[in-house]
Amino acid sequence: MFEVQIDTITNEKSGIYCQTHNHWIPLDPANRHYQEVLDAIILEGADCFDGDIPTDLQTAADEKQFNQQLADYRVAVARLAQYIVADGRNQVTESQPTGEQVWNEETEEMEDVMHDVITVTAIDPVEPTVTRMVYSEDDPMAEPTEETIENPLITTDVAERAEAQAVVDATPQPVKDAA
């Protein structure tokens, strides 16, 4: 639980007192405990404060939350932009100027010499399943049996994509607009 400290000489906020840890926290954004106060305001709201949360602290907490959500959103979008491991990736070729130019007699203009450049290399999809040998824990002498499971690369990819999609879905629209 935090409470604002008022300097009775200047009548201005001098810091934040943390009742839980019995320490005085300065109003300095570079101080890690000040950042923890902002985190507590984001997570717990007014419950973490003895009395009302000062407006400037609430504003700082809102700004921190916005920036965190923006950073998380950008990471999630970048993750979703990666190719799906189970599908692989198609090659993408672009026609780009070589830097040379030749004279076109029909148009009577210099024209760029173009060549095809592979901008995205193709990646084959991974095998959908893999087989592994399963050994009996009860009988070490027993013959192992084969077990077919989903390719762990696909499992990981699907889980990470789902996590990234959940972040995107939970991101407020103003944050998305700022991205």
Add this chain to the structure above:
Amino acid sequence: MTVKVSKPAINVREELADLKKPTGIAGEAMLRAETPQEQQALIGVGRRNAIINGLAQVSQRGDYTSATSMTVNNYYIDRWKAYSSGGTNTIQHVTSSQPSTLAGSKSIKILSSSGGTIALGASQIIEDYQFFVGKELTISGWMKSNNSNSRFLVSDHVTWNAVGDAHSGSGNWEFITGTITLSSSATGLTLSPRISTSTAGAVSVSANDYIEFTGAQLELGKVATPFEHRSYGEELALCQRYYWRPPSAASFYAYQYQPSYRMAQVRMPVEMRATPTVQYNTNGGSSWQAYNHNNTHIGYYATASNTSASNVYIYDLKCDAEL
């Protein structure tokens, strides 16, 4: 009569190489260096180690020579932040059985009491990380562990990456070194010896598995140079930028500055990284208030009459400006 003589151009370096002087590979490299900066890098002079308290000599917060119950993200031995993703764990400041090449060093041992699927260790956040962005870094240090997933990791505050090989889990001291290029998009730099996957994820940890480390060094370049030894005084001053605790009995008396108020002002021994979080106890006076704190000094005033004979002071002061 004028005689013109022409001589073929000679390559001085090749000529020197032909001399049968005992230059060796290092000497050759010095001669081939193009700039004094390259020569300096080859010799490994100057302030090299970005890690503070790499030998774990400074422990201002207290005595942890006995295994101490560990709280995540708390600091114990200076500059090293404890980390675990779960379970119950202890931290210990070990003062004996150090690596033979680091005689006099101390080490930090983090032990899992409960075991489980967890990651645990310690980390040090480098303040001046911008200096290292986009550059090749070499990590080195001594590690002892009974878990073969013990390793050094580096974070650019976006992702974690293992540097060098993992410890064998033999329970003996092993010197571990590796090189990594800090991403140009890094937003920080943290070194962490920990039991984890190569990307800092949880692994299977048995009860009483531990990681112990000392001699941690992080430097520019792709070669691990010998550990940069700094005196205790130097190391203490470096640590005090992040945390300062005078002896608990040290008293900072308040002077009477108004008929009803007294003020205690304390100047830090070194300029701290930021305005610190402060813990203190008081004697005498009432309604203690912070006044005009910053990263070089703190002040507290209390209501105390100028006719009062009681001593008014603060003591057991702790100033924390850690990252």
